Amino acid sequence: MRAAVLRGPGKLTIEEVPVPGLEPGQVMIKLMATAICGTDVAVYAGKYPVSYPLIQGHESAGLVAEVSDGVIGLARGDRVMLNSLVFCGRCRWCRRGDTSSCIDGGLLGREYPGTFAEFVAVDQKQCHSLPQDMSWVDATNLAVLATVVRSQRRAGLEQGMSVVVIGLGVSGLLHVQLAKASGASPVVGIGRTPWKLELAGKLGADQVMSLQEARGLKAVRELTYGGPDLVIDAVGVTETVDLGLALVGRGGTLLAFGVDPGLVSTLSSFTLYDSELTLLGSRAQSPHDMELAIKASRTGAVDVSVLTTHRHELADLPSVMPLRKLKPEGLRAVIEIDEAVAGAVGKQSR
Numbered sequence: 409m410r411a412a413v414l415r416g417p418g419k420l421t422i423e424e425v426p427v428p429g430l431e432p433g434q435v436m437i438k439l440m441a442t443a444i445c446g447t448d449v450a451v452y453a454g455k456y457p458v459s460y461p462l463i464q465g466h467e468s469a470g471l472v473a474e475v476s477d478g479v480i481g482l483a484r485g486d487r488v489m490l491n492s493l494v495f496c497g498r499c500r501w502c503r504r505g506d507t508s509s510c511i512d513g514g515l516l517g518r519e520y521p522g523t524f525a526e527f528v529a530v531d532q533k534q535c536h537s538l539p540q541d542m543s544w545v546d547a548t549n550l551a552v553l554a555t556v557v558r559s560q561r562r563a564g565l566e567q568g569m570s571v572v573v574i575g576l577g578v579s580g581l582l583h584v585q586l587a588k589a590s591g592a593s594p595v596v597g598i599g600r601t602p603w604k605l606e607l608a609g610k611l612g613a614d615q616v617m618s619l620q621e622a623r624g625l626k627a628v629r630e631l632t633y634g635g636p637d638l639v640i641d642a643v644g645v646t647e648t649v650d651l652g653l654a655l656v657g658r659g660g661t662l663l664a665f666g667v668d669p670g671l672v673s674t675l676s677s678f679t680l681y682d683s684e685l686t687l688l689g690s691r692a693q694s695p696h697d698m699e700l701a702i703k704a705s706r707t708g709a710v711d712v713s714v715l716t717t718h719r720h721e722l723a724d725l726p727s728v729m730p731l732r733k734l735k736p737e738g739l740r741a742v743i744e745i746d747e748a749v750a751g752a753v754g755k756q757s758r
């Protein structure tokens with residue numbers, strides 16, 4: 409099969425590699441689409457310690473091509489999206505549903521062979537059924553939505569809460585939509601790029617404003633009656649985390665959703681004490697979050713289709729990755745993987 413193989417930082421090539429073998433409980437997936445996520449770019453750039461050679465990619469969907477002994481409820485030709493996290497299902501974190509904190513877990517395309525390939529072998533626990541009418545490209549966006557669902561659940565987001573979202577990239581725009589669908593009011597979007605601010609407004613933000621305007625604090629405080637109940641930082645750099653800390657209302661929560669290695673925050677214990685601040689992290693997604701994400705998209709609560717701005721083929725990856733590493737234009741880039749092979753696997757749509 410063809411796969412995008414990373415042989416060292418920045419050294420990505422399309423190669424012919426053996427189709428993986430199936431272990432008991434595993435399912436072979438004929439991959440149809442995989443999105444390029446920030447983690448993939450960081451792995452490509454050598455920012456994670458990984459073992460080379462490595463097949464990259466993790467936010468993906470495809471068709472069940474083969475099932476091993478012991479697999480129940482999945483059959484050849486089924487449409488599925490993949491939980492990118494491998495988890496043991498036995499440790500105490502898995503048993504309480506926090507599979508993203510699994511003590512024995514890892515990520516496809518980082519610790520395990522990934523999905524910028526024609527096939528991948530995954531555990532049946534990682535497969536989630538997709539609606540027939542959902543496109544492969546949209547399905548890959550549900551992977552991000554599941555992480556957004558998890559973080560808002562952890563933040564206890566409920567009807568009537570005032571929410572500020574800093575950063576209006578892919579995850580920020582999903583945060584805006586999901587908060588709105590959950591009854592948050594008002595939902596304020598803060599960003600840098602004019603067209604993203606405009607898009608956030610179209611997707612339901614009650615108000616949008618530039619980072620510069622938000623830094624004045626007054627505008628946000630007025631809109632949120634003294635300060636938001638929940639600030640979601642979807643960027644993760646020092647500038648946005650500090651803005652979030654300055655904005656959040658008394659008794660409120662700062663959800664540190666975005667992740668960036670360069671973060672050096674000025675958080676003091678008095679910031680926590682004076683306003684009884686809750687500082688919250690959230691990691692990846694659980695199977696439950698995956699199902700909720702599929703449902704949120706299916707009911708129309710969240711529109712994931714607007715997020716994809718670039719489509720490529722597997723062969724394009726070595727030239728596309730360096731561009732994503734620089735300053736990516738647009739929002740999501742998705743790799744569509746050879747439709748012709750899928751025809752041989754079984755039933756499919758779109």
Ligand SMILES: [Zn+2]
Pocket residue numbers: 445446447448466467
């Ligand atoms: Zn990802």
Ligand SMILES: [Zn+2]
Pocket residue numbers: 495496497498499500501502503507509510511512513
């Ligand atoms: Zn576990």
